[in-house]
């Protein structure tokens with residue numbers, strides 16, 4: 440891909456874009472059907488939380504959105520369909536996926552991991568500037584830039600995973616359970632940073648979380664997924680306010 444085309448597709452138009460439309464999405468693994476017709480919209484620059492119990496299909500939904508698994512139905516970003524089953528092509532369209540368990544490369548240093556996030560980009564000055572931008576959000580990564588990712592704390596590894604995703608200048612950021620296994624204080628810091636990134640870069644964010652309280656704290660809208668179907672949608676404030684709904688759908692108090 441040429442430099443000019445790339446900057447058209449990601450950097451230049453990236454700001455303020457990232458309108459996601461999902462229509463009647465069915466997806467699964469071989470014969471195992473997991474999603475049974477999921478439809479949702481996420482506005483440009485919004486944060487959308489996907490909540491729901493274990494096994495509901497939240498991870499599968501993100502995998503279908505980023506092209507890791509084949510889906511049936513329509514997924515459009517800024518009006519044009521995302522390529523099916525081609526994670527590379529989806530990434531080039533400006534979708535960055537931070538998977539469950541982070542997926543950082545443990546033997547590589549912090550800086551090497553960040554550079555991998557920009558592997559498709561050739562403009563070294565821009566990549567360097569973005570590295571500084573990431574260090575601005577996550578100063579601890581700058582302090583540890585020569586350290587192996589495997590030697591970082593869980594929270595720092597999650598920051599690195601998000602930082603690496605930012606290196607592709609995404610217009611849509613997909614986060615899968617970023618709070619998993621982290622101490623409450625670290626999680627609050629992390630969610631605060633995700634909110635800053637969303638506000639400053641206008642990156643659209645879809646965040647899957649078991650920690651409903653936290654996710655609803657930063658999200659504008661939320662959907663509850665149960666057995667592969669959306670059973671409840673609304674503004675985060677509405678869902679947060681409805682305790683009965685929260686108890687019956689989420690199984691615990693928000």
Ligand SMILES: Nc1ncnc2c1ncn2[C@@H]1O[C@H](COP(=O)(O)OP(=O)(O)O)[C@@H](O)[C@H]1O
Pocket residue numbers: 468471473491492493494495496497498499500
């Ligand atoms: N690689 C896979 N192969 C087959 N089934 C899978 C695979 N990954 C997940 N599943 C199944 O899909 C369903 C939804 O899982 P998942 O999307 O991981 O749920 P959640 O993220 O909401 O906990 C579960 O029944 C799970 O067992």
Ligand SMILES: [Mg+2]
Pocket residue numbers: 497498499539616
């Ligand atoms: Mg999951």
